[in-house]
Amino acid sequence: xxxxxxxxxxxxxxxxxxxxxxxxxxxxxxxxxxxxxxxxxxxxxxxxxxxxxxxxxxxxxxxxxxxxxxxxxxxxxxxxxxxxxxxxxxxxxxxxxxxxxxxxxxxxxxxxxxxxxxxxxxxxxxxxxxxxxxxxxxxxxxxxxxxxxxxxxxxxxxxxxxxxxxxxxxxxxxxxxxxxxxxxxxxxxx
Amino acid sequence: xxxxxxxxxxxxxxxxxxxxxxxxxxxxxxxxxxxxxxxxxxxxxxxxxxxxxxxxxxxxxxxxxxxxxxxxxxxxxxxxxxxxxxxxxxxxxxxxxxxxxxxxxxxxxxxxxxxxxxxxxxxxxxxxxxxxxxxxxxxxxxxxxxxxxxxxxxxxxxxxxxxxxxxxxxxxxxxxxxxxxxxxxxxx
Numbered sequence: 001x002x003x004x005x006x007x008x009x010x011x012x013x014x015x016x017x018x019x020x021x022x023x024x025x026x027x028x029x030x031x032x033x034x035x036x037x038x039x040x041x042x043x044x045x046x047x048x049x050x051x052x053x054x055x056x057x058x059x060x061x062x063x064x065x066x067x068x069x070x071x072x073x074x075x076x077x078x079x080x081x082x083x084x085x086x087x088x089x090x091x092x093x094x095x096x097x098x099x100x101x102x103x104x105x106x107x108x109x110x111x112x113x114x115x116x117x118x119x120x121x122x123x124x125x126x127x128x129x130x131x132x133x134x135x136x137x138x139x140x141x142x143x144x145x146x147x148x149x150x151x152x153x154x155x156x157x158x159x160x161x162x163x164x165x166x167x168x169x170x171x172x173x174x175x176x177x178x179x180x181x182x183x184x185x186x187x188x189x190x
Numbered sequence: 191x192x193x194x195x196x197x198x199x200x201x202x203x204x205x206x207x208x209x210x211x212x213x214x215x216x217x218x219x220x221x222x223x224x225x226x227x228x229x230x231x232x233x234x235x236x237x238x239x240x241x242x243x244x245x246x247x248x249x250x251x252x253x254x255x256x257x258x259x260x261x262x263x264x265x266x267x268x269x270x271x272x273x274x275x276x277x278x279x280x281x282x283x284x285x286x287x288x289x290x291x292x293x294x295x296x297x298x299x300x301x302x303x304x305x306x307x308x309x310x311x312x313x314x315x316x317x318x319x320x321x322x323x324x325x326x327x328x329x330x331x332x333x334x335x336x337x338x339x340x341x342x343x344x345x346x347x348x349x350x351x352x353x354x355x356x357x358x359x360x361x362x363x364x365x366x367x368x369x370x371x372x373x374x375x376x377x378x
Binding site: 021022023024025026027028029031032033034036037041049052053055056057059060061062063064065066067068071072075076079080083084087090091093094095097098099101114116117118119120121122123124125126127128129130131132133134136137140144145146147148149150151152153154155156161162163165166168169170172173174176177180 | 205206207208209210211212213215240243244245246247248249250251254255258263266267270271273274276277278280281282284285288295296299300301302303304305306307308309310311312313314315316317318319320322323324342343344346347348349350351352354355358360361362364365367368369370371372373375376377
């Protein structure tokens with residue numbers, strides 16, 4: 001991983017994640033197109049591949065995945081302070097919006113007008129997410145596309161959740177390393 | 191024990207012991223609220239409806255709103271920060287270790303496998319979301335019925351997906367545009 005030559009300012013980390021938190025609707029995965037835009041394309045803090053590494057790690061840490069991803073990106077560039085600032089950014093919009101409108105929202109949420117607005121938001125997020133997924137898969141080598149297709153299939157048939165797959169990949173990676181070490185030892189003794 | 195301290199304890203516990211994301215937290219928050227007598231079932235459903243419609247991660251919104259209902263503005267702040275604090279501690283503890291071993295051969299191999307697995311996970315999430323808002327329930331009486339496809343959702347999906355793929359539009363613009371097109375379509 002490359003570290004930027006200039007340290008990323010904490011205020012910039014805060015503002016980037018406040019933006020992501022403010023326009024995020026849906027689960028943690030809905031954050032990925034936003035994160036790709038802000039962190040990969042606009043700020044160039046990391047590549048799409050590094051972003052998916054951090055997103056994978058975010059799944060095996062306790063807590064909310066979107067917040068964990070923010071914490072990991074923040075920690076990657078500015079240590080503990082960066083992590084804290086990124087998480088604060090992520091929860092800023094929820095706090096402000098809910099404190100401002102929560103009480104009114106309970107009856108507003110019954111409005112058919114609002115329901116119609118949200119009806120279009122869901123397929124829009126699905127479209128955004130599919131494009132991010134295709135970019136992630138498309139940049140891989142042949143075997144990587146195969147692994148991605150396999151993981152996707154396992155998820156779709158419901159054989160495993162994301163956590164199980166990621167833990168499985170970690171175990172498989174460690175076994176791969178152990179096998180590689182054993183191979184070089186064999187070559188060395190011959 | 192003051193309500194604020196209780197809120198802090200409850201949400202710290204939930205933040206520490208849920209692995210697998212915010213959606214796994216919602217049942218825990220629900221049972222805690224019912225057990226403590228802080229909320230009724232219907233009140234909690236109201237909270238979920240609002241949490242889904244406000245920006246931000248859903249579990250964070252739920253914690254903020256529950257905290258607000260139970261302990262006012264201070265309650266909202268305490269519940270939200272307590273939910274996030276365990277993750278912050280874990281990231282700071284493991285982050286230093288991870289930084290040291292990021293380029294170790296074992297880490298490189300694990301990451302080489304993790305990247306395509308995550309790509310597959312995201313692809314599955316996208317397809318699942320697509321199916322949930324565009325396709326009808328396919329397995330059931332009479333099987334697949336093309337007439338039950340939500341063509342409005344399909345139009346929004348295709349427009350936003352196509353524009354993002356081809357022109358790399360800002361995702362915010364994609365979401366706003368999709369919501370507006372959907373609003374017009376769903377009005378008919």
